[in-house]
Amino acid sequence: MNQDLAHRAAEAARILRESRYVVSLVGAGISAESGIPTFRGPAGLWTRTGQPGNDQYQRFLADPGAWWRERRAALASGAYWSWERAIPNPAHCALAELEDMGVMRHVITQNVDNLHQEAGTRSISEFHGNRFKMRCIDCNRRWARAEFDTLSDALPTCPDCGGLVKSDTVMFGEPVPEDAIKRSLEEAEQADCCVVIGTSAKVYPAAKVPLIVLATGGRLIEVNLVETPLSNHCAVVLRAPAGEAMPAIVAALRGAGGSD
Numbered sequence: 001m002n003q004d005l006a007h008r009a010a011e012a013a014r015i016l017r018e019s020r021y022v023v024s025l026v027g028a029g030i031s032a033e034s035g036i037p038t039f040r041g042p043a044g045l046w047t048r049t050g051q052p053g054n055d056q057y058q059r060f061l062a063d064p065g066a067w068w069r070e071r072r073a074a075l076a077s078g079a080y081w082s083w084e085r086a087i088p089n090p091a092h093c094a095l096a097e098l099e100d101m102g103v104m105r106h107v108i109t110q111n112v113d114n115l116h117q118e119a120g121t122r123s124i125s126e127f128h129g130n131r132f133k134m135r136c137i138d139c140n141r142r143w144a145r146a147e148f149d150t151l152s153d154a155l156p157t158c159p160d161c162g163g164l165v166k167s168d169t170v171m172f173g174e175p176v177p178e179d180a181i182k183r184s185l186e187e188a189e190q191a192d193c194c195v196v197i198g199t200s201a202k203v204y205p206a207a208k209v210p211l212i213v214l215a216t217g218g219r220l221i222e223v224n225l226v227e228t229p230l231s232n233h234c235a236v237v238l239r240a241p242a243g244e245a246m247p248a249i250v251a252a253l254r255g256a257g258g259s260d
Contacts, residue, residue, distance in 0.1 A: 013252035019193035026109040029198020034086040057174035088119035094246035096120035106187040129168035138163025188212040
């Protein structure tokens with residue numbers, strides 16, 4: 001570890017020790033280190049191929065059968081292999097360790113890859129859903145994807161209300177589930193520190209989370225390889241891969257007796 005990263009990790013650890021209620025907003029940058037491509041940024045998937053249309057959800061509602069046929073073909077082709085095979089990296093594990101230490105109270109993720117849960121994080125809100133789950137668009141009930149035959153030609157329907165079932169991931173044009181928004185904003189309002197990891201901080205409503213913390217006098221810690229709109233408002237910025245920076249923060253906390 002270089003000296004600058006060690007210094008900034010120690011400063012971040014000091015802020016975490018002094019904070020009463022810490023939350024984290026996490027974006028695609030953390031999962032890029034697990035082999036999952038980011039969407040935005042210089043090498044982002046959408047930067048190279050173009051962002052899906054804002055009417056994606058409306059097209060699904062207009063013809064769910066067509067969407068499911070495309071989805072099944074993509075799954076069968078291995079198009080999602082990077083998501084299917086990805087495993088948590090040291091940054092995911094560090095966040096789970098911070099929760100175990102009693103430091104991190106809640107993780108708010110914009111990712112859909114389930115890697116936080118696989119690493120052991122328990123208190124979590126998923127703004128954009130989870131690609132390993134299914135969700136009824138009428139009653140909002142969720143299930144593990146394995147509970148449905150996603151390769152069947154039949155449209156999946158809710159066993160409770162009969163509503164249409166889709167992947168839990170939030171499409172363009174689809175409202176973010178109210179339960180995710182409500183919990184995330186409640187957590188932000190309690191927080192006096194937010195660790196912002198691997199996110200452009202441009203996508204709302206998730207981007208409101210650190211702004212709420214700032215507005216109530218809280219402090220921000222940023223872990224990102226590139227500058228973001230939040231960078232100038234942060235108490236400390238770690239310009240390093242999350243898989244290096246987050247374990248360094250945990251080590252600094254433990255070295256200073258920051259664990260319970």
